[in-house]
Amino acid sequence: xxxxxxxxxxxxxxxxxxxxxxxxxxxxxxxxxxxxxxxxxxxxxxxxxxxxxxxxxxxxxxxxxxxxxxxxxxxxxxxxxxxxxxxxxxxxxxxxxxxxxxxxxxxxxxxxxxxxxxxxxxxxxxxxxxxxxxxxxxxxxxxxxxxxxxxxxxxxxxxxxxxxxxxxxxxxxxxxxxxxxxxxxxxxxxxxxxxxxxxxxxxxxxxxxxxxxxxxxxxxxxxxxxxxxxxxxxxxxxxxxxxxxxxxxxxxxxxxxxxxxxxxxxxxx
Amino acid sequence: xxxxxxxxxxxxxxxxxxxxxxxxxxxxxxxxxxxxxxxxxxxxxxxxxxxxxxxxxxxxxxxxxxxxxxxxxxxxxxxxxxxxxxxxxxxxxxxxxxxxxxxxxxxxxxxxxxxxxxxxxxxxxxxxxxxxxxxxxxxxxxxxxxxxxxxxxxxxxxxxxxxxxxxxxxxxxxxxxxxxxxxxxxxxxxxxxxxxxxxxxxxxxxxxxxxxxxxxxxxxxxxxxxxxxxxxxxxxxxxxxxxxxxxxxxxxxxxxxxxxxxxxxxxxx
Numbered sequence: 001x002x003x004x005x006x007x008x009x010x011x012x013x014x015x016x017x018x019x020x021x022x023x024x025x026x027x028x029x030x031x032x033x034x035x036x037x038x039x040x041x042x043x044x045x046x047x048x049x050x051x052x053x054x055x056x057x058x059x060x061x062x063x064x065x066x067x068x069x070x071x072x073x074x075x076x077x078x079x080x081x082x083x084x085x086x087x088x089x090x091x092x093x094x095x096x097x098x099x100x101x102x103x104x105x106x107x108x109x110x111x112x113x114x115x116x117x118x119x120x121x122x123x124x125x126x127x128x129x130x131x132x133x134x135x136x137x138x139x140x141x142x143x144x145x146x147x148x149x150x151x152x153x154x155x156x157x158x159x160x161x162x163x164x165x166x167x168x169x170x171x172x173x174x175x176x177x178x179x180x181x182x183x184x185x186x187x188x189x190x191x192x193x194x195x196x197x198x199x200x201x202x203x204x205x206x207x208x209x210x211x212x213x214x215x216x217x218x219x220x221x222x223x224x225x226x227x228x229x230x231x232x233x234x235x236x237x238x239x240x241x242x243x244x245x246x247x248x249x250x251x252x253x254x255x256x257x258x259x260x261x262x263x264x265x266x267x268x269x
Numbered sequence: 270x271x272x273x274x275x276x277x278x279x280x281x282x283x284x285x286x287x288x289x290x291x292x293x294x295x296x297x298x299x300x301x302x303x304x305x306x307x308x309x310x311x312x313x314x315x316x317x318x319x320x321x322x323x324x325x326x327x328x329x330x331x332x333x334x335x336x337x338x339x340x341x342x343x344x345x346x347x348x349x350x351x352x353x354x355x356x357x358x359x360x361x362x363x364x365x366x367x368x369x370x371x372x373x374x375x376x377x378x379x380x381x382x383x384x385x386x387x388x389x390x391x392x393x394x395x396x397x398x399x400x401x402x403x404x405x406x407x408x409x410x411x412x413x414x415x416x417x418x419x420x421x422x423x424x425x426x427x428x429x430x431x432x433x434x435x436x437x438x439x440x441x442x443x444x445x446x447x448x449x450x451x452x453x454x455x456x457x458x459x460x461x462x463x464x465x466x467x468x469x470x471x472x473x474x475x476x477x478x479x480x481x482x483x484x485x486x487x488x489x490x491x492x493x494x495x496x497x498x499x500x501x502x503x504x505x506x507x508x509x510x511x512x513x514x515x516x517x518x519x520x521x522x523x524x525x526x527x528x529x530x531x532x533x534x535x536x537x538x
Contacts (some may be wrong), residue, residue: 001282010279011287013272013371018280020412021290052413053420089378091412091419091443102282109358130399131435134417142411143289143360144321148403150360151322166400174360
């Protein structure tokens with residue numbers, strides 16, 4: 001683990017990341033010693049910092065530290081956390097403040113590729129996502145909603161739970177974005193009120209555009225899940241996981257999901 | 270600073286408090302070497318832990334460490350943070366997990382008593398509070414909404430900003446609870462969708478009951494602020510601060526606020 005460039009796993013308890021969740025993070029797949037979609041992750045991180053008014057630690061340093069850590073392993077999960085740093089009385093921003101960057105490597109979860117082939121079972125969570133346009137789309141450190149939603153089940157055969165907003169629209173999984181296929185069209189929820197704008201979600205939409213697959217970004221109801229021809233979820237570690245069941249219902253791994261997995265796996269940067 | 274009983278200010282970056290804001294905190298006034306309302310704070314902390322499924326570190330240890338730290342100073346702010354501890358892959362709760370407790374002392378803000386006498390100017394924040402009944406009332410570590418709201422102004426003559434929920438109801442200040450006086454009645458917002466259930470708020474309601482002051486807990490509109498006879502805000506450090514202005518409007522420090530300040534200052538436990 002590298003904290004502000006130093007090998008340690010200790011941070012100051014005065015850090016605003018710890019005190020208030022005042023920061024952002026990225027979770028990046030490392031394959032063959034390379035961080036996948038690194039530039040996209042760093043761009044999202046920079047934009048998130050701009051939205052929260054956090055000083056961006058700098059493209060060059062984050063890129064070089066990420067590549068250096070990734071080179072030391074074959075497969076792994078690279079996590080980057082950036083916080084506003086230490087200081088300030090209460091919630092008020094400090095007059096000057098140096099951001100904290102934490103880069104850490106974690107074991108690659110071997111189950112990922114198995115589930116990409118077999119598909120996953122899912123459920124609907126009771127915990128809802130609150131709406132806040134100022135935070136929507138951001139991968140920020142305020143993650144209690146996801147922690148509570150993930151704590152709703154312990155069944156190891158359920159690999160994801162979908163979260164609804166206060167209006168009953170399905171927004172995303174606890175750790176993934178959601179896509180529904182209806183006939184030949186892709187649907188994925190809009191994220192202007194809540195949810196995380198995932199890197200793989202964006203890449204899947206780019207692929208759809210290139211390949212001429214119709215897609216629409218709009219609210220999804222629970223009954224859209226029930227009537228879906230295909231469902232899949234995405235994030236930077238799992239890539240694309242087909243959904244073969246949600247609550248009681250079951251469905252197969254369809255041709256659009258299979259094609260997207262193939263195209264996605266072939267275009268990792 | 271005491272972290273799990275050891276004098277240090279360093280915590281593990283793997284702590285779920287840092288990773289996800291997966292924890293709670295208390296801010297306690299220390300007066301004459303004693304933590305004010307300590308038992309009430311620890312009770313709220315225990316209840317918060319129960320709601321989030323976090324192991325409570327234990328009444329005895331928290332009480333003895335708090336009193337030990339408080340004895341070393343005359344006036345100070347004592348902050349207690351309790352997190353779920355380290356561990357777990359992603360949001361999923363670890364199979365077993367030992368909570369982290371952080372107790373720290375901070376300088377007493379001398380301005381508190383001056384503003385109790387003079388009253389404060391306030392504003393309305395643009396940042397809204399999102400609704401989430403699972404988290405409502407809790408003093409949890411997911412505080413980005415408050416950080417963004419407090420970042421809206423830098424004018425040192427404005428000492429608090431009020432936050433509205435998505436329906437436009439006024440819920441609380443960025444760091445305080447809100448009371449409005451209308452004729453001889455107290456009104457304070459209900460906190461079942463968002464907001465923090467403050468210790469001083471509860472004490473003020475107890476005093477009102479004892480003294481026969483009518484009060485009602487219900488939603489407050491912006492126009493209720495405009496038509497208020499008196500307004501005051503409460504938290505554990507400021508006690509009660511009269512509000513003498515909000516945005517353009519101004520108002521005096523009324524008899525009910527004055528009485529409540531006197532009664533409150535006389536009954537600190």
